[in-house]
Amino acid sequence: MKKTLIGAAIIGSLSSIASAQSSVTLYGTLDAGVSYVNNESGHSNWQLSDGGLDASRWGIVGSEDLGAGRKAIFQLENGFDVSNGRLAQDARMFGRQAFVGLSDNALGSITLGRQYDSVVDYLAPFTETGSTGGLLFAHPYDNDNTRNALRINNSIKYSSQVFAGFSFGGVYGFSNQAGGFAQNRAYSIGAKYQNGPVKIAAAYMQLSRPGSSTGAVDTTLFGPGTLEVAGAIDPAVDFRQRTYGVGASYDVGPATVRASWTHTSLTDIALSASGQRLFNDASAKFDNYEVNARYHVTPALAVDAMYTYTRGKVSITGDGSSAHWHTLGLQSTYALSKRTDLYLAGVYQKASNGVSAQLYGSAESSTDSQVGVTAGVRHRF
Numbered sequence: 001m002k003k004t005l006i007g008a009a010i011i012g013s014l015s016s017i018a019s020a021q022s023s024v025t026l027y028g029t030l031d032a033g034v035s036y037v038n039n040e041s042g043h044s045n046w047q048l049s050d051g052g053l054d055a056s057r058w059g060i061v062g063s064e065d066l067g068a069g070r071k072a073i074f075q076l077e078n079g080f081d082v083s084n085g086r087l088a089q090d091a092r093m094f095g096r097q098a099f100v101g102l103s104d105n106a107l108g109s110i111t112l113g114r115q116y117d118s119v120v121d122y123l124a125p126f127t128e129t130g131s132t133g134g135l136l137f138a139h140p141y142d143n144d145n146t147r148n149a150l151r152i153n154n155s156i157k158y159s160s161q162v163f164a165g166f167s168f169g170g171v172y173g174f175s176n177q178a179g180g181f182a183q184n185r186a187y188s189i190g191a192k193y194q195n196g197p198v199k200i201a202a203a204y205m206q207l208s209r210p211g212s213s214t215g216a217v218d219t220t221l222f223g224p225g226t227l228e229v230a231g232a233i234d235p236a237v238d239f240r241q242r243t244y245g246v247g248a249s250y251d252v253g254p255a256t257v258r259a260s261w262t263h264t265s266l267t268d269i270a271l272s273a274s275g276q277r278l279f280n281d282a283s284a285k286f287d288n289y290e291v292n293a294r295y296h297v298t299p300a301l302a303v304d305a306m307y308t309y310t311r312g313k314v315s316i317t318g319d320g321s322s323a324h325w326h327t328l329g330l331q332s333t334y335a336l337s338k339r340t341d342l343y344l345a346g347v348y349q350k351a352s353n354g355v356s357a358q359l360y361g362s363a364e365s366s367t368d369s370q371v372g373v374t375a376g377v378r379h380r381f
Contacts, residue, residue, distance in 0.1 A: 021065040026381075028058030032082045033343070033376020040363035048083050049361075052374035053134040053333070053343045056082040057096055069105035089151075090218070096151070108160040108169075115155050117171050119243055119262075120148045122190030123203040126247025126260040128292040128306040128329065129360075136347040136372045137329045138360035140310050143286040144243045144262040145205070147360060152186050153216050165194045173216025182208055184215025197251035204244040239268045245288075254296035262288045284314045304331040312355075323355040339380045346373040 059077035079088035089095020099113030124130025190203035210217035245262030292306035357370035
């Protein structure tokens with residue numbers, strides 16, 4: 001009996017040690033609301049929507065202590081539409097993130113799987129849509145991915161530790177195609193510096209011939225419409241997307257002020273009309289200049305304001321036409337608890353030079369302006 005008790009005690013202590021060395025956490029966000037858009041193809045649209053402020057998701061994050069400051073780490077994150085229960089990200093089980101890797105207290109971390117690019121990690125937090133704002137605040141077409149519309153498959157990612165306020169990282173996504181190393185690959189780098197209330201960051205991303213289901217990026221920047229990525233039609237077309245930019249923020253009391261500039265260039269795209277390809281060698285460029293601010297009126301109540309000026313240009317065999325978008329947004333959030341808040345957001349967009357206004361997530365307006373409003377509730381666990 002005595003030996004049995006001693007054995008049980010030893011097993012129990014070993015189990016406690018193993019439990020202390022490993023951790024697994026379940027987390028998630030549920031976001032639903034009612035949205036209104038004044039003009040979608042000439043008609044107003046009321047709807048129950050998902051993710052007006054944050055995309056609904058659930059995930060598992062875990063680590064195992066390997067000793068000497070090293071850990072095995074993983075994260076699986078599922079995206080879904082809370083309004084109907086459907087899976088997001090092309091019906092993937094873990095479409096938002098899925099990776100495993102190693103971290104070191106001195107050297108940083110290396111992870112492998114489906115992951116965010118450096119624009120999302122380093123630059124997006126200085127934009128309204130990539131920080132505290134909803135999807136309505138995204139730049140036209142989310143041309144710079146600050147709304148995180150795409151992820152990088154087959155990727156290896158490095159993230160450094162923080163050295164005197166400075167951190168950096170990079171991602172490389174493989175094409176996974178024999179004989180097509182550059183057919184559908186992606187890479188990006190980014191860096192950030194923080195000193196007290198001041199933060200600055202920069203990032204760069206390049207996508208090469210995206211669009212296949214096996215490569216690094218299977219979601220193209222534009223779908224069928226005014227602009228259509230040629231690589232999604234013909235993989236032989238040498239489509240490239242390059243995005244880069246800088247951002248900065250400053251905290252002063254209950255307020256945070258942010259500014260950012262992003263540039264996106266697209267080469268070898270196709271212009272289409274009603275699904276009919278018209279040109280194969282067009283190019284497009286976008287510059288987004290944004291200022292935004294958040295002010296905590298009370299610990300529970302926060303108000304956001306944002307203005308973005310976007311300049312776009314499409315060129316066909318050297319002939320260029322330009323367009324401009326002015327986007328103004330306001331948002332308020334009220335925390336009912338640490339996990340639950342209510343929100344109200346409104347965005348107005350004005351386009352020019354014959355381009356229709358189109359807030360992200362909405363259909364094109366029949367005019368050069370569009371207004372979107374959403375009110376909802378978000379719960380995090």
